[in-house]
Amino acid sequence: MAKAKTPSAADPSSAPNVAPVPAPASPSESELLREPAELKYRRELEALRQNEADQAPAAWQLSPRSVLTYITGAKKPLKAKIDGKEVEVAITRKFFGDDSIVERSIVTLASERALLLVGDPGTGKSWLSEHLAAAISGTSLLTIQGTAGTTEEQIKYSWNIARIIAEGPKPENMIQSPCMLAMRAGKIFRFEEITRCVGDVQDALVSICSDKTIAVPELPDDPMVFARPGFNIIATANARDQGVNELSAALKRRFNYIHIPVVSDQKTEVEIVRTRSAELLERYKIPGRIEEPVLKLLTTVFREMRQGATGEGLSVQKPTTTLSTAEAIGVALDAAIHSRYFGTGTVGPEDIARNLIGSIVKEDLADLKVLKEYMSLVAKKRAASDPAWKLFHDAAVKVLSA
Incomplete structure (x- = not known):
């Protein structure tokens, strides 16, 4: 049997059958998605x-x-x-x-x-x-x-x-x-x-x-x-x-x-959603940014439904969908794009509500009931004293009843 060749200490390109490692595209080239x-x-x-x-x-x-x-x-x-x-x-x-x-x-x-x-x-x-x-x-x-x-x-x-x-x-x-x-x-x-x-x-x-x-x-x-x-x-x-x-x-x-755990701390999750959504908005050339109260409302909904409990200690049903931080980023981006082309250009709680259903209700339609329960037990109660939650609740109810 032929003896295996020992690799030399020379540059990899000097070895037989070596294709160059793909180099990053030059910034002067056409923009990438x-x-x-x-x-x-x-x-x-x-x-x-x-x-x-x-x-x-x-x-x-x-x-x-x-x-x-x-x-x-x-x-x-x-x-x-x-x-x-x-x-x-x-x-x-x-x-x-x-x-x-x-x-x-x-x-x-x-x-x-x-x-x-x-x-x-x-x-x-x-x-x-x-x-x-x-x-x-x-x-x-x-x-x-x-x-x-x-x-x-x-x-x-x-x-x-x-x-x-x-x-x-x-x-x-x-x-x-x-x-x-x-x-x-x-x-x-x-x-x-x-x-x-x-x-x-x-x-x-x-x-x-x-x-x-x-x-x-x-x-x-x-x-x-x-x-x-x-x-x-x-x-x-x-x-x-x-x-x-x-x-x-x-x-x-x-x-x-x-093992990489799901982010459970709201402050960290808000920071992640803020940073990544800002990068994506820049990529898609969508002007403006998502204000802090809207980000907090979005991450609060995700965290509470993911954990099956609200900040007040009320138990709520968990959806079968994994409500990851990546999904929250997706909702924020969709809300910003919707607001830019079909709204006022400023992302509000109602924009979050309109784009929330697609991230929570996927394969299992039973998750629709889980979302409706959250709106009636949690969002409705907070809407009585918080204008942002009222906008969110009213828009969500309208979407869910359509």
């Missing part, structure tokens, strides 16, 4: 690189401390030379959960163990995964989305069938997966919703996690792909999917599990 983190926050990443005071692990763009600062934010702006000008760059907060979650994630990625972020829908798993990859590797694009149709070839590699028929298996005829590209370049590979893949497909990661290699038996002269320093895996899993395609015991041992 959604910019990847490394492009949207490139000024912050560059400022952190220029102010780096600690040693970074092999192939990392930033040190662990700087990665933490990038995700959790900095108190003071950093001075940096951006696009040829000396400027001060504010490092904004990207993840509004417990900072220890981010710290443990960074420590895991600095080791040889893979990272699995687990949580309910809308808790920010993919958001955190993207920003970790952007800060560590400079790209968050080496990603696959797990589904019931995901195959082992999508994780490892496949072939250009037409060229295989004409020329046979050659390195240049291989279609490399994002995982293989990440291994060869020493980057972070992201695997979204891993538990939606069947077990046999998941187990394709066992040898990648443990041996850091991918075997290519079709190429006897070059049968192994070796991971370079800096390579690691971030996977995400929906807590509600657990048990559907449970990870095997072998794969579980190779992942460090970090």
Whole structure:
């Protein structure tokens, strides 16, 4: 059997069959509907690189401390030379959960163990995964989305069938997966919703996690792909999917599990909704912002229905839908767009009420009764003394009775 070639210490592009890692699009190119983190926050990443005071692990763009600062934010702006000008760059907060979650994630990625972020829908798993990859590797694009149709070839590699028929298996005829590209370049590979893949497909990661290699038996002269320093895996899993395609015991041992809880503190949730909705409104070029009282009303409704209890201690039914912070952001954005094109342009409680039903009542129509109960037991009572709740209640009743 031919001896496997040992990867050289040269640049990855010098190795056979290596495609360059996709670089972030240039800001001068046409606008994107959604910019990847490394492009949207490139000024912050560059400022952190220029102010780096600690040693970074092999192939990392930033040190662990700087990665933490990038995700959790900095108190003071950093001075940096951006696009040829000396400027001060504010490092904004990207993840509004417990900072220890981010710290443990960074420590895991600095080791040889893979990272699995687990949580309910809308808790920010993919958001955190993207920003970790952007800060560590400079790209968050080496990603696959797990589904019931995901195959082992999508994780490892496949072939250009037409060229295989004409020329046979050659390195240049291989279609490399994002995982293989990440291994060869020493980057972070992201695997979204891993538990939606069947077990046999998941187990394709066992040898990648443990041996850091991918075997290519079709190429006897070059049968192994070796991971370079800096390579690691971030996977995400929906807590509600657990048990559907449970990870095997072998794969579980190779992942460090970090659970991301639903935000329960209203102050934090208001801050998240305010920040993310402002970013989305800017993206869609919707003028104005959502005022604080409206944000508090929105997050109060979500928190109380999610917990099944009001601030006054009254028990209410919980809907089957996961009322995540991401859903609250969606309601805020829809309300702002509705107000811009069909209203006064100022988002009020009535705009929140009109767009609330679509986030709470999804597959189970019984949730419609849950929402009506909340309006009659909670919103109606508060409407008697609070003008904002009256506007909210009256608009909601009108929508629910239509």
